[in-house]
Amino acid sequence: MINTIVVDDQKIVRDGLKMILSLDDQINILGEAGNGKELMEIVPEMMPDVILMDIRMPIMDGVETTKAIKEKYPDIKIIILTTFNEDEFIFKGLKNGANGYILKDSDSDILINAIKTAYKGNILLNPEVTKKIVNVLNNNLNQNKDLENDEKLKLLTTRELDVAKLVADGKSNKSICEELFLTEGTVKNYVTKILDKLELDNRTELAIYINQIK
Structure with missing residues (x-):
């Protein structure tokens, strides 16, 4: 069983993600959080295998939270939820140790596969978004x-x-x-x-x- 926490500042999005993930009998939803600060408070007691997290959130965003989680719990896998116009945020998230990223409008099977891929220790690199990240890297070199x-x-x-x-x-x-x-x-x-x-x-x-x- 893959124990998972869903993090997004919009409850309707969290509910939708939980509904999709609940369709797979290998994924168990441990809990949810509305921002990074809330997540940091529940992780010690829940200790998830995978965290599915929005990159833009109030109080403590996905980039800052990824760094904090990876410093304290390096074995926890983090998948960033993103949109196409967040290149720099994605790049910083990966620099902080995120295990991959998927687009918010991805199909349910892609979302479920992302959880399983990260859980196995594999890196999840969406080809379309990777091109944008490479451009950011190139601009910095x-x-x-x-x-x-x-x-x-x-x-x-x-x-x-x-x-x-x-x-x-x-x-x-x-x-x-x-x-x-x-x-x-x-x-x-x-x-x-x-x-x-x-x-x-x-x-x-x-x-x-x-x-x-x-």
Whole structure:
């Protein structure tokens, strides 16, 4: 059972999301919150597997909340609900450790699959929105971006590059183990070394980094 909390400042939206998620017998709705502050108050006692959270909320928005949750509870998966005109917010949310994002008007099956994908440890990158995020990244990089990226990638061993590409494809550590015939501990060590060499903070940043230079 995937224990989930729904966070949105509009009750009608929370009710709709809960109704959709309740259609799947593998998802259990633990509770709901109207903003990040409320969420922070209930997480310690509920300890969800996945949080489905709107990015724009009063008092404490999804970006700030993602950072706070990930600092205290790094194993909790966070999926950001967004719209097309929130590029910078999405980028900041991913920088803070969000496990993925989906559009607010996504079909019910996409929403349910998003919960299950994040729960398994995979990264959820919506192709259409990813293009917009890559544009934000590109705008923040200097003119020597390609040279710098090439130099950084040269720091990776062949095996580390293999692991990085699989992470960029959204694969979980378990999936990477099976594909490369490695132990899960070895894969974790590889990922840690890769993040350190590329000066990145988390798997989501790594996925975006690799995807933008493919």
